Amino acid sequence: xTSQMGDPGQLGHFGSFGGQFVPEPLMPACxxxxxxxxxxxxxxxFVDEYRSILRDYGxxxxxxxxxKRLSEELGIELWLKxxxxxxxxxxxxxxxxxxALLTKRMGKKRMIAETGAGQHGxxxxxxxxxxxxxxxxxxxxVDTVRQVLNVFRMELLGARVVPVTSGSxxxxxAVNEAMRTWVAExxxxxxxxxxxxxxxxxxxxxxxFQRIVGDEAFGQCNQAFGVPxxxxxxVGGGSNAAGMFAGFVDSTAxxxxxxxxxxxxxxxxxxxxxxxxxxxLIQDDMGQIQEAHSISAGLDYPGIGPEHAHLAEIGRAExxxxxxxxxxxxLQRLASREGIIPALESAxxxxxxxxxxxxxxxxGSRVVINLSGRGDKDVAQVLSILKGESx
Amino acid sequence: xxAPDLATTLAAxxxxxxxxxxxxxxxxxxxxxxxxxxxxxxxxxxxxxxxLPFSDPIIDGEVIQRAAIASLDRGTTAPSVxxxxxxxxxxxxxxxxxxxxxxxxxxxxxxxxxxxxAGVTGAIIADLSLEEIGPWANVGDAAGIATxxxxxxxxxxxxxxxxxxxSRGFVYAVARMGVTGVRSELGGDMExxxxxxxxxxxxxxxxxxxxxxxxxxxxxxxxxxxxxxxSALVQRLLDGQGPQGAAEFIASLRQAx
Ligand SMILES: Cc1ncc(COP(=O)(O)O)c(C=O)c1O
Numbered sequence: 001x002t003s004q005m006g007d008p009g010q011l012g013h014f015g016s017f018g019g020q021f022v023p024e025p026l027m028p029a030c031x032x033x034x035x036x037x038x039x040x041x042x043x044x045x046f047v048d049e050y051r052s053i054l055r056d057y058g059x060x061x062x063x064x065x066x067x068k069r070l071s072e073e074l075g076i077e078l079w080l081k082x083x084x085x086x087x088x089x090x091x092x093x094x095x096x097x098x099x100a101l102l103t104k105r106m107g108k109k110r111m112i113a114e115t116g117a118g119q120h121g122x123x124x125x126x127x128x129x130x131x132x133x134x135x136x137x138x139x140x141x142v143d144t145v146r147q148v149l150n151v152f153r154m155e156l157l158g159a160r161v162v163p164v165t166s167g168s169x170x171x172x173x174a175v176n177e178a179m180r181t182w183v184a185e186x187x188x189x190x191x192x193x194x195x196x197x198x199x200x201x202x203x204x205x206x207x208x209f210q211r212i213v214g215d216e217a218f219g220q221c222n223q224a225f226g227v228p229x230x231x232x233x234x235v236g237g238g239s240n241a242a243g244m245f246a247g248f249v250d251s252t253a254x255x256x257x258x259x260x261x262x263x264x265x266x267x268x269x270x271x272x273x274x275x276x277x278x279x280x281l282i283q284d285d286m287g288q289i290q291e292a293h294s295i296s297a298g299l300d301y302p303g304i305g306p307e308h309a310h311l312a313e314i315g316r317a318e319x320x321x322x323x324x325x326x327x328x329x330x331l332q333r334l335a336s337r338e339g340i341i342p343a344l345e346s347a348x349x350x351x352x353x354x355x356x357x358x359x360x361x362x363x364g365s366r367v368v369i370n371l372s373g374r375g376d377k378d379v380a381q382v383l384s385i386l387k388g389e390s391x
Numbered sequence: 392x393x394a395p396d397l398a399t400t401l402a403a404x405x406x407x408x409x410x411x412x413x414x415x416x417x418x419x420x421x422x423x424x425x426x427x428x429x430x431x432x433x434x435x436x437x438x439x440x441x442x443l444p445f446s447d448p449i450i451d452g453e454v455i456q457r458a459a460i461a462s463l464d465r466g467t468t469a470p471s472v473x474x475x476x477x478x479x480x481x482x483x484x485x486x487x488x489x490x491x492x493x494x495x496x497x498x499x500x501x502x503x504x505x506x507x508x509a510g511v512t513g514a515i516i517a518d519l520s521l522e523e524i525g526p527w528a529n530v531g532d533a534a535g536i537a538t539x540x541x542x543x544x545x546x547x548x549x550x551x552x553x554x555x556x557x558s559r560g561f562v563y564a565v566a567r568m569g570v571t572g573v574r575s576e577l578g579g580d581m582e583x584x585x586x587x588x589x590x591x592x593x594x595x596x597x598x599x600x601x602x603x604x605x606x607x608x609x610x611x612x613x614x615x616x617x618x619x620x621x622s623a624l625v626q627r628l629l630d631g632q633g634p635q636g637a638a639e640f641i642a643s644l645r646q647a648x
Pocket of ligand 1: 090091116117118119120194195196234235236237238239240241297298299343345346372373374
């Protein structure tokens with residue numbers, strides 16, 4: 001049987017979504033990249049190097065942790081896939097190691113990347129340092145101010161951070177600017193996109209580099225108890241969710257993606273074309289793209305990866321959303337009950353589980369959350385919000 | 392209510408040996424944008440490229456980005472632009488330039504209907520690749536809207552042939568790898584891109600992206616059938632030079648080719 005998250009073909013269509021909507025100067029690069037990835041991903045030596053680095057350097061496999069106290073409180077069995085324990089503190093490392101290796105394989109010496117909160121930027125700078133590549137990260141000017149420490153981290157790692165002053169000066173504009181730069185430098189430079197979005201082959205390639213999360217988790221669940229009833233992940237562009245879902249999509253597990261309420265492309269969006277892909281987008285009635293707003297910069301993207309739009313359309317996965325306040329509550333609850341401070345992004349997945357346990361999620365269900373990252377980057381922000389609340 | 396047909400007009404220009412001049416104007420950027428189009432034709436433009444603004448223009452540099460934001464801030468929409476065009480009689484053809492979401496969100500059929508009523512006979516859709524052109528192509532053709540396709544320095548010869556075959560009206564030769572913007576030098580790719588297209592097609596070949604001055608227009612006209620000038624004109628309009636300033640600049644380009 002072919003997988004429900006399989007090879008989307010040479011044109012990269014997931015049902016009516018995906019594709020390659022880029023200006024002609026970039027099309028040859030997309031075609032070259034698709035061929036290079038196809039070739040590399042079927043080359044055991046490449047896959048072996050990718051897996052070895054993620055094991056010896058990245059800290060994989062990450063554990064599957066049972067949450068005893070929260071499970072008792074909620075009346076469900078709650079498990080966490082611990083991507084917060086991967087090097088650089090999130091799942092983003094899986095993708096960048098893959099793309100950095102591919103960059104070298106294509107004979108390029110330079111990577112550019114976009115970043116919102118800075119996690120993908122930090123991961124890209126890390127992979128570039130490890131593999132001896134030059135790295136430039138585009139970051140909305142607003143985000144460079146909000147995430148000063150991550151800017152400094154990237155610089156420590158040897159990357160150059162370019163503040164983007166166009167448009168809304170946030171993640172979507174950082175993607176625009178990275179694409180504009182890529183046009184001019186495509187001969188020497190790979191664009192290391194940070195999520196399962198953009199033109200084909202990115203949504204497919206990034207999902208494949210992230211599926212190590214789902215494949216590991218599937219095996220770990222099997223060992224521990226079998227197939228879970230629910231697999232839950234937060235969704236910005238959708239890379240941690242796609243990687244996680246890929247391991248379970250052909251099983252009986254229900255798949256749930258949790259978007260930020262202020263950037264819910266599936267429930268509040270409509271089909272459209274942005275950043276090289278056809279997907280669900282938050283846009284006005286004239287097709288102008290809107291800004292997403294939430295407590296977590298990493299989910300502030302007005303679109304979603306095209307494969308998620310497809311999984312929603314065929315009903316294989318369900319997409320829900322969580323509000324800032326319940327996300328803050330979820331972060332504090334996981335910290336105080338289990339001793340784990342999640343990233344605000346990942347706390348969205350937990351927030352939905354906290355709300356749905358005993359309701360949409362029947363009592364006694366086995367639920368696995370992909371804890372995509374740790375919350376160290378967010379504690380200053382959380383502190384200032386909580387202080388403001390009590391003041 | 393009307394404007395001449397793009398494909399017919401440009402084919403005739405090419406046949407007569409007249410070099411084609413296509414200035415770019417951002418629709419709705421200022422109150423007098425329609426006047427600018429009339430002034431452009433009067434100053435020697437063979438066609439005018441009318442930009443329909445999009446929030447995320449990934450092939451556009453700073454100048455056209457600013458123009459798009461200015462226009463959107465004034466409430467410009469594709470239907471409002473097409474309605475304004477429909478009320479005019481132009482001396483030359485109108486080709487719209489936009490991004491696919493602006494069209495697909497309205498609906499391809501509906502867009503083509505409005506564009507046809509507006510007298511639009513050409514469309515440059517920056518992010519609509521050959522791979523994804525399917526749903527648009529036949530509807531555009533049926534509405535008499537010539538789909539102008541781009542060929543870039545990075546486009547291989549075999550692909551150039553396919554793109555040139557699918558292109559209508561003219562083929563847009565991208566002068567250099569980069570976004571739109573004012574450039575002091577054109578770079579060395581322009582001649583080879585034009586050469587590649589000429590091998591593959593008898594359509595007029597017009598060069599754009601980075602062509603900013605009369606001197607550059609002269610060197611483009613020496614190898615291609617026409618030149619497209621965007622950012623350099625839009626910058627003047629952003630600076631408040633209006634239809635008069637636009638006309639003077641376009642006349643200097645006309646002189647140069
Ligand atoms: C920890 C964490 N989780 C999730 C995301 C959202 O990205 P994606 O939806 O691609 O997993 C980010 C992005 O910055 C992140 O840092």
